[in-house]
């Protein structure tokens with residue numbers, strides 16, 4: 223059973239998005255500080271591990287619950303739940319700008335882009351920025367920036383096998399997915415299936431979207447798929463990019 227979330231506004235449909243986000247930021251600011259005995263979110267050794275996972279296998283899955291802290295994960299989940307319940311999330315598409323296609327046979331999730339403004343998002347962006355710099359120092363990927371969105375998959379939603387970037391576009395280079403769901407069971411569906419980068423018929427890993435679990439992979443190389451979820455599945459995806467100019471945040 224999920225813990226019920228109380229939406230701190232009267233009429234979600236007429237309240238602008240930033241108010242919903244402010245409500246979250248305001249109530250959770252004090253939760254964002256890491257307690258002193260907590261492991262540093264990002265250490266040199268840990269960045270070494272990420273870099274070797276990516277260079278040797280093209281992908282990896284790891285548990286970052288202790289690094290990010292249960293409070294930050296809970297605050298991020300609360301944000302995405304509020305966005306979802308206030309209808310602030312948009313049907314996701316494939317492609318960008320004029321090429322954007324909303325093809326429900328390929329993907330059915332809903333997304334909302336993060337701006338890094340609320341306290342939980344600011345803490346998360348700091349974490350992503352350390353990863354960006356750490357990967358650049360170790361793998362010379364020239365990652366200039368990252369973009370990140372929340373995603374909600376309701377029961378029955380999926381995302382068929384795909385790559386996150388077309389070869390040679392030098393846009394999305396490294397993909398990161400962070401999951402926000404407590405007590406996710408295999409029977410809840412919604413697993414991320416990762417395929418062999420040299421054979422897109424061969425599953426080489428299955429990741430359950432449990433809170434604190436993170437998947438990291440090379441965007442142009444690693445085919446992956448989100449299996450149909452049997453309960454609401456919350457996550458956020460982040461792409462580290464080589465291009466400098468942000469595209470309009472849509473789709």
Ligand SMILES: O=C(O)CCC(=O)C(=O)O
Nearest residue numbers: 381386399414448457459
């Ligand atoms: O949520 C996931 O496990 C993966 C999502 C994904 O592949 C994407 O948004 O491109």
Ligand SMILES: [Fe+2]
Nearest residue numbers: 384385386446
């Ligand atoms: Fe993807």
